Each structure stands twice: as C-alpha cells, then as structure tokens.
Amino acid sequence: MQKSFLKSQLLLAMASWSMGWLVLSGAAASSPDLLPPGYEPRPLGxxxxxxxxxxxxxxxxxxxxxxxxxxxxxxxxxxxxxxxxxxxxxxxxxxxxxxxxxxxxxxxxxxxxxxxxxxxxxxxxxxxxxxx
Structure with missing residues (x-):
C-alpha cells in the first residue's frame, strides 16, 4: 500500500512540474512585452x-x-x-x-x-x- 501511495505521489509531482513548466514557457513565449533591458525598438519605416x-x-x-x-x-x-x-x-x-x-x-x-x-x-x- 505504501508503494502505490509513493507511486501516485511521484506521478502527481511529475504532472504538476510538467504543467508548471508548460505554463511558464508558454507565458514567456507569447508575451511580446517582455523585452531585454536596454532594448530600443527601431522604427519600421x-x-x-x-x-x-x-x-x-x-x-x-x-x-x-x-x-x-x-x-x-x-x-x-x-x-x-x-x-x-x-x-x-x-x-x-x-x-x-x-x-x-x-x-x-x-x-x-x-x-x-x-x-x-x-x-x-x-x-x-x-x-x-x-x-x-
């Protein structure tokens, strides 16, 4: 019984870590407002x-x-x-x-x-x- 409990806890921890990583990487990739310090955009025209x-x-x-x-x-x-x-x-x-x-x-x-x-x-x- 303790083995199955540890296995379910490990799976839950892995799933939580994976979901957190997915959310964080998606937020950083989809946010155009996050620019490096000192970045000055050039005019398009x-x-x-x-x-x-x-x-x-x-x-x-x-x-x-x-x-x-x-x-x-x-x-x-x-x-x-x-x-x-x-x-x-x-x-x-x-x-x-x-x-x-x-x-x-x-x-x-x-x-x-x-x-x-x-x-x-x-x-x-x-x-x-x-x-x-």
Missing part, C-alpha cells in the same frame, strides 16, 4: 540600404552608396553617407540597386486607340540628383 552599387540614371552609377527609405519615399541616395539614427541598416554589399518603386499592376484601357508613349533620357536631366 526607416531603412538604410548600405554598400551596394546604385544606378541613379543610365549615365550615373554610385559605388558603395547608401539608399535611405522613409515610409514609402526614397529620401536620399549618396556615396559615403552614414545611416540615420534609428534606421534599420541592410548590408547590400555586392548587389546592384535600381532605386524606385514599381507598381506591378497597371490597368490600361485603350479601346482601339494607340497608347501614347513618353520616353525620358538621362541626357535631358542635367542635374542627375537622387535626393528626395
């Missing part, structure tokens, strides 16, 4: 793409440059630029970037008319600036 070759226009390529994106706007493209405070920095070394946002969905309705095409050449733009 500020990005610095650093170290890549950036083609600003057909006649101007910047090497080892940085592209700064704030929200949905490219604000700066320069060589030897330091990232803004709080920006998420992405290492783009060895890559080539073509700055611009592309809308993959374009609805055109010509209804039998020939679409008008406008071409822009880099030679027409004398400034070649890529700042916001």
């Amino acid at each position: 500020l990005h610095a793409l650093s170290g890549g070759n950036i083609i600003v226009s057909p006649s101007l390529t910047l090497t080892n440059a940085m592209l700064i994106i704030e929200g949905d706007t490219i604000v700066r493209v320069e060589e030897d630029l330091t990232p803004p405070t709080g920006a998420r920095v992405w290492d783009m070394t060895g890559t080539t970037l073509y700055p611009g946002f592309i809308d993959p969905y374009v609805l055109t309705t010509t209804e039998g008319e020939k679409p008008q095409v406008t071409r822009t050449h880099a030679e027409e733009d004398a400034t070649h600036r890529a700042t916001g």
Whole structure:
C-alpha cells in the first residue's frame, strides 16, 4: 500500500512540474512585452540600404552608396553617407540597386486607340540628383 501511495505521489509531482513548466514557457513565449533591458525598438519605416552599387540614371552609377527609405519615399541616395539614427541598416554589399518603386499592376484601357508613349533620357536631366 505504501508503494502505490509513493507511486501516485511521484506521478502527481511529475504532472504538476510538467504543467508548471508548460505554463511558464508558454507565458514567456507569447508575451511580446517582455523585452531585454536596454532594448530600443527601431522604427519600421526607416531603412538604410548600405554598400551596394546604385544606378541613379543610365549615365550615373554610385559605388558603395547608401539608399535611405522613409515610409514609402526614397529620401536620399549618396556615396559615403552614414545611416540615420534609428534606421534599420541592410548590408547590400555586392548587389546592384535600381532605386524606385514599381507598381506591378497597371490597368490600361485603350479601346482601339494607340497608347501614347513618353520616353525620358538621362541626357535631358542635367542635374542627375537622387535626393528626395
């Protein structure tokens, strides 16, 4: 009788320990409010793409440059630029970037008319600036 009592006590203790461990580990994993001391979250909308070759226009390529994106706007493209405070920095070394946002969905309705095409050449733009 004492053997079965000890066995049931041991099983109860193991079950209690397992449930306690499960509850504690689940609470820690599901709580996004528990951050390490000194943690400063970075803003989601500020990005610095650093170290890549950036083609600003057909006649101007910047090497080892940085592209700064704030929200949905490219604000700066320069060589030897330091990232803004709080920006998420992405290492783009060895890559080539073509700055611009592309809308993959374009609805055109010509209804039998020939679409008008406008071409822009880099030679027409004398400034070649890529700042916001």
